[in-house]
Amino acid sequence: MHAILDKARNKVDQAEVYHLQRRVLPVKFDAEGLSVIKVKQTEGAALRVIHEGRLGYSTSTDLAHPEAIVESAVATAAYGDPTDLAFPGQAIESVVGIHDPETGALSAERLVELGGAIRERTLAEADDIEVEVSVQTTVDHVRVVNTNGLDAEETRSSIDVSIEATRAKSGDIFSVWDSREARSINDFCVDDLTKRVRRLLTLGREVVASPSGSLPVVFTPSGSIALLLPLIMGLSGKSVFLGLSPLGGKLGEAMFDSRFGLVDDSRVITGAAASSFDDEGVAAQRTMLIESGQLRSFYYDLRTAKQADVESTGNGYKCGMIGGSNFRMAPSASLSNLMVSTGDASEEELIRGIKSGLLVDGVLGLGQGNLNAGDFSNNVGAAFLIEDGKIAGRVKNVMLAGNSYELLRDHLIGIGNTAEWVFGKLSCPAIAVNHVNVAAK
């Protein structure tokens, strides 16, 4: 990496190299059994330069030719966005436990064994389902160096499992899906991994008619993403800068129900985004976004922090809003491990308190609706009717709509007392809100 940095140093004012070596070992089972094993070893680098006050950027996997990478980045800097940011130079203190060497070194045979066991356990639940399972380990070696003296380096390991079970009957297909990610294989147990899929399969056996109207809805940890997505956008320093966030200028104000809290913390090693530093080499930190309903902070990468005249919150990641990172994308403001504060009721208690409403575990077409304004509008994926405090069956062809800001401010019923990691980097309990627009077709 220093070859690229050294070549760049003489040509530009500041330079930063991000280097990623990644080994991924995915093992896939389809409905018939083990279908493919893939070994993926990739390596790439991104060079960001600031020259005469302008940003330039290039990426390459062809690391044998550092001069070509430098040349491209310098060429883009000639017309790049004007900026006055400075790459960080502070030394990084390592967060312990981000690399589990045992997990990183697991053999394909061992993953096949785990995947097979998960598949068998799920299939044993019902005789009318097809199950697909994938298990994969990832080992990332990340290094960020810059001309301001930073040299941060880290190895991160993870293992993730995804399960999809489908029950097809004439005229009805019910598909349930779960995915879990852990730092170490020792954090996984087959019974636990398959629990949610097995529960949903049982709950969803019968299809019932859904009521329509303004109804209470319990979002499970994975269903809650529909509710949280507008906030994930609205809390971004970029949305605030662009004037698109309804939270802009509201720091310190009570914007949500006092039971609602939201923290971003890349140091929590059980979250998939755990790291000692972000992709711009800023130290990992805990950022209180919403505390007891009050807006405390937005999240920033170096560029948006500069625009807002604040410090980066260590949220400069080379990935989209949700989804995995890679060396190709330029860093932008993005959350690390997002955690919703737990409340005091169990999911069962939240359900028990509802006379007529829905339990929503997943939605289709995430991201539809005017998210900037807080509006979501989704068809339900796995969703269930709650009648007199009990699950009465599965509902389908139901549209949900609401405004996250209003629901979490004025219509919060309660928050579950146990949080689960979903989508790898969101830790969330069940969230119950009233007055969601439910339209059954």
Add this chain to the structure above:
Amino acid sequence: MKQTIKQAIADSSADYTEIRIERRWLNRVLFQREKLETLESATELGGVVRCLKNGGWGIAVFNDVALLSNHVREATQMAAIVAASGTEPVNLADVSPVEEEVRVTLEHDFRAVPLQQKVKLMQSYNGIILGESDKIVASQVQYVDRFVEVTFANSEGSYLVQELPDITLLLGAAASDGKGDIQQGMELTGEAGGFECVEGMEEQAQVAARRAVAMLDAKPVEGGQHTVILDPRLAGVFIHEAFGHFCEADFLFKNPRLAKIMTLGAEFGGEDLQVVDEGFIAGGRGNVPYDDEGVRREKTYLIKDGRLHSLIHSRETAAKMGANPTGNARAVSYEYEPIVRMTNTYIENGSSSFEEMIRDVEHGVYAVDAYGGQTEFEQFSFSAAYGYEIVNGEVGEMVRNVVLSGNLFETMKSIDAIGSDLKIEGGPGGCGKGGQAPLAVTAGAPHVRIRNVTIGGK
């Protein structure tokens, strides 16, 4: 490189070995509002090895192309583990080995255009959008060019080198009435072509901005059952998303219920309905002279005279179904193995003029362009970018919130007029499947009239 590849294949102990090496060059310019948000340039070199051993698949992906033989060995080891698990062995349909170099000549090669010229041109489009009206509050102008050189070789003796150019442009505008209503307008283009394809788009930039402003005054469409005329772009998206994916043989293996419906010869529409997937059309973003299994492109009739005529296949699905490979095994990049994908998918011309189609519609909707949508098996819902009322046989006022939904099979049978103005248009982005996105494809159609389509308001 050729020698290294041939040697690695010769040394392989697998029953079938294929190697694909890609060199990729990419440039991206993105303006948002007044700001040049992104300007980047990337080069990649990487490869993938796929091996069959005792009927099991093993794959290795890498950037280090020097160690080819190691990657072949690793893929073979993985294949052996899969085979040992007792999974049903994979067979590949026979194809003839080919040795060919497919080089392209671009009219105005974007690789020779200085970055500055690309930035300046996008900046000028961005300026046109922002300057069109004081109601315009945001703009987005995104330019991407990509050039890929693919080398493919397999243990059956094929050795191919092909060049795949791709260039796309998005011109987007957002307008606000100052009271919280924000509407957008968008114009897109994309081709397997040269820089000329994104030049001279001043008028389109203006059109995008004007449409965003006009949409502020458009009324929400009246919900209910309507006779709808789809413009070529929306009809193309419909035929790709709602129907095309069902013709992918691997999808049908996973969905036995739909496989029963998708039997060859089954009637899906009127005699004048022809649906095609074609691996090479002039400038088509979905062009693949050879697919990623080295199979030569085809023109495949998915529907001929209203009846299901063929599915699209990889060598594996073709062997499983006793069909011929159709040149549709595609991978989004060297990081992935090929799976069954569409290329350029379109409805062929019928015989009606737009005039004839609209003149006996007393009350209906002319739905234009697609802003995405979703399908869940045969249920679909698509959002048109915008639309117009049709009143007494004429295009009337602009409407918005045009969401079409329904059952695919019923909707296809309700197509009662097909225009003679086929347009296959490209645009940025592409198709997603099995975690591989965005794959460059195009879709198109002539204007199409459909009876009794459910239109939801907001």
